[in-house]
Amino acid sequence: EGNPYTWWVGKANEKHYYWGGSGPGIQKCACGIERNCTDPKYYCNCDADYKQWRKDTGMLSYKEHLPVSQVVVGDVDRPGSEAKISVGPVRCQGDRNYWNAASFVTSSSYLHFSTFQGETSADISFYFKTSASDGVFLENLGNTDFIKLELKSATEVSFSFDVGNGPVEIVVRSPNQLNDDQWHRVNAERNVKQASLQVDQLPLEVRKAPTEGHTRLELYSQLYVGAAGGQRGFLGCIRSLRMNGVTLDLEERAKVTPGVKPGCSGHCTSYGMYCANGGKCVEKYNGYSCDCSKTAYDGPFCIKDVGAFFEEGMWLRYNFHSPGTSMKDLVSRTLLSSADPEITAPDLSLNKEELSFSFSTTKSPCVLLYISSYTQDFMAVLVKPSGNLQIRYSLGGTKEPYNIDVDHRNMANGQPHTVNITRNGRDIVLQLDHYPPTSYSLPTASDTQFNSPKALFLGKVIEIGKIDQDIYKYNTPGFTGCLSRVQFNQIAPLKAALRPTNASSHVHIQGELVESNCGASPLTIPPMSAATDPWHLDSASADFPYNGQAIGDGVNRNSAIIGGVIAVVIFTILCTLVFLIRYMFRHKGTYHTNEAKGAESAESADAAIMNNDPNFTETIDESKKEWLI
Numbered sequence: 159e160g161n162p163y164t165w166w167v168g169k170a171n172e173k174h175y176y177w178g179g180s181g182p183g184i185q186k187c188a189c190g191i192e193r194n195c196t197d198p199k200y201y202c203n204c205d206a207d208y209k210q211w212r213k214d215t216g217m218l219s220y221k222e223h224l225p226v227s228q229v230v231v232g233d234v235d236r237p238g239s240e241a242k243i244s245v246g247p248v249r250c251q252g253d254r255n256y257w258n259a260a261s262f263v264t265s266s267s268y269l270h271f272s273t274f275q276g277e278t279s280a281d282i283s284f285y286f287k288t289s290a291s292d293g294v295f296l297e298n299l300g301n302t303d304f305i306k307l308e309l310k311s312a313t314e315v316s317f318s319f320d321v322g323n324g325p326v327e328i329v330v331r332s333p334n335q336l337n338d339d340q341w342h343r344v345n346a347e348r349n350v351k352q353a354s355l356q357v358d359q360l361p362l363e364v365r366k367a368p369t370e371g372h373t374r375l376e377l378y379s380q381l382y383v384g385a386a387g388g389q390r391g392f393l394g395c396i397r398s399l400r401m402n403g404v405t406l407d408l409e410e411r412a413k414v415t416p417g418v419k420p421g422c423s424g425h426c427t428s429y430g431m432y433c434a435n436g437g438k439c440v441e442k443y444n445g446y447s448c449d450c451s452k453t454a455y456d457g458p459f460c461i462k463d464v465g466a467f468f469e470e471g472m473w474l475r476y477n478f479h480s481p482g483t484s485m486k487d488l489v490s491r492t493l494l495s496s497a498d499p500e501i502t503a504p505d506l507s508l509n510k511e512e513l514s515f516s517f518s519t520t521k522s523p524c525v526l527l528y529i530s531s532y533t534q535d536f537m538a539v540l541v542k543p544s545g546n547l548q549i550r551y552s553l554g555g556t557k558e559p560y561n562i563d564v565d566h567r568n569m570a571n572g573q574p575h576t577v578n579i580t581r582n583g584r585d586i587v588l589q590l591d592h593y594p595p596t597s598y599s600l601p602t603a604s605d606t607q608f609n610s611p612k613a614l615f616l617g618k619v620i621e622i623g624k625i626d627q628d629i630y631k632y633n634t635p636g637f638t639g640c641l642s643r644v645q646f647n648q649i650a651p652l653k654a655a656l657r658p659t660n661a662s663s664h665v666h667i668q669g670e671l672v673e674s675n676c677g678a679s680p681l682t683i684p685p686m687s688a689a690t691d692p693w694h695l696d697s698a699s700a701d702f703p704y705n706g707q708a709i710g711d712g713v714n715r716n717s718a719i720i721g722g723v724i725a726v727v728i729f730t731i732l733c734t735l736v737f738l739i740r741y742m743f744r745h746k747g748t749y750h751t752n753e754a755k756g757a758e759s760a761e762s763a764d765a766a767i768m769n770n771d772p773n774f775t776e777t778i779d780e781s782k783k784e785w786l787i
Contacts, residue, residue: 264417
């Protein structure tokens with residue numbers, strides 16, 4: 159039906175459905191473009207679903223989507239269905255000076271180079287980024303001749319020159335602001351026949367040269383990049399400045415020039431959105447990087463899950479403080495790392511938490527996550543014997559813990575599930591998978607401070623002191639399955655265990671923790687069992703699943719059920735009517751007779767009627783007797 163089973167994830171953490179040899183927005187492989195697929199009904203060789211191996215291959219060259227960070231392959235759990243995927247290395251080609259840049263930090267800053275040699279032809283290109291509304295990009299002077307490129311206003315770029323026939327100016331006007339702190343490309347050309355100017359992808363502005371007059375551009379001064387001749391200079395970044403095919407080394411010259419810095423700060427303004435999942439964009443000398451240390455993710459853009467498989471009996475404990483760390487130092491550095499001024503180190507308690515993780519398991523009951531304290535406070539996420547999820551809070555003030563039961567689905571079905579829990583004071587927001595967030599509130603009598611947090615447990619609770627009775631029961635034999643991208647406020651315990659970080663000393667593990675990408679597996683929807691399928695003939699008393707929840711294709715389950723019931727009722731009525739009509743007009747295959755008295759002794763049927771009815775006067779004609787054959 160056109161919904162892909164397989165896709166890849168690129169730089170911006172977006173799914174892409176095109177493959178090597180194809181292009182963005184084209185849901186095809188190379189053979190689909192060239193029209194030579196194994197099965198002409200499909201656009202990829204692998205869609206043919208033959209018993210023989212088929213292959214789709216090619217280069218992914220749309221650089222805005224690269225590199226490839228994930229490949230998700232579905233439809234392989236059928237008998238005899240297999241897939242093999244290989245992703246080759248990223249290969250880069252082009253000008254290594256593409257990011258050769260300089261930052262002009264004052265309006266009087268400039269760089270100078272030797273005189274531009276462009277007597278009969280000039281080809282100038284560069285990128286700029288600024289938040290200023292005007293400024294000179296570059297200028298080179300002669301006695302009367304000159305050449306200049308400048309930002310005249312927030313929407314105008316000007317290319318002007320004089321070869322002895324009088325000044326000529328070409329202006330490109332943009333419908334959008336050019337001082338938006340984003341990169342814009344300028345390309346200016348001049349030869350003996352014409353001159354042109356283009357900005358980004360805007361239409362090219364062209365000016366024909368006069369048929370008579372001077373044609374040679376005679377320059378004597380140095381080439382100035384930035385301010386020149388007392389004019390207002392350029393404020394911002396210029397990179398990849400090429401003049402007649404030669405790239406000027408802006409960075410080297412900027413190192414010895416006051417008011418100009420090598421490289422270009424502000425990459426994060428343009429590209430910081432690619433640092434996902436709370437990753438922090440860090441400016442670098444000629445680019446940027448994503449700092450994922452405060453997240454539960456890894457990789458260049460903080461989108462790679464960090465997960466592990468837990469065998470039965472395994473557990474992980476993350477101590478919120480180590481023996482050599484005071485509680486005050488711990489709270490100020492890790493747990494309460496927040497810009498919220500309400501949270502201060504001496505409080506030694508939490509007024510808010512953010513917890514997120516992914517898990518998959520087929521065993522229940524079990525303890526997924528447990529946070530203990532030096533008091534009786536605790537928080538737990540459990541899978542009950544029924545497979546339903548339960549979140550349990552005990553912050554004091556009430557006799558029993560406050561429970562949030564999620565009863566609308568079985569979470570122990572082997573599929574990956576995502577849990578996000580946020581508490582701010584008394585308010586709790588829970589989101590599961592793709593379902594809408596649900597809000598809850600702690601009882602009025604409950605405290606709102608999580609006092610003196612002690613440790614976080616994954617898989618099993620090994621804690622000294624009194625433990626909640628239900629948690630104690632669910633603790634044996636322990637969690638079996640996958641846990642990934644676990645994050646509690648600024649702490650990522652699984653990542654601390656699997657990656658050498660400053661927090662690794664806080665982690666203690668029982669058993670062998672094996673890293674796994676199981677958390678990145680796509681969520682698949684298994685077929686319904688006969689007991690829960692509303693269309694199954696033997697499920698008259700079945701409970702309809704996903705009560706009132708939105709399913710993947712956007713169709714409401716209740717509407718589907720109501721429509722199905724109406725269809726069944728109409729069908730039953732039609733069947734009943736057909737049966738009644740056939741019954742009323744059926745052809746009878748037997749005769750019902752009222753035999754006259756004395757028929758037993760009569761020689762014939764006619765004689766019997768005559769004997770019984772004395773008024774019968776009909777003369778019987780032997781030739782007209784009727785016989786029932």
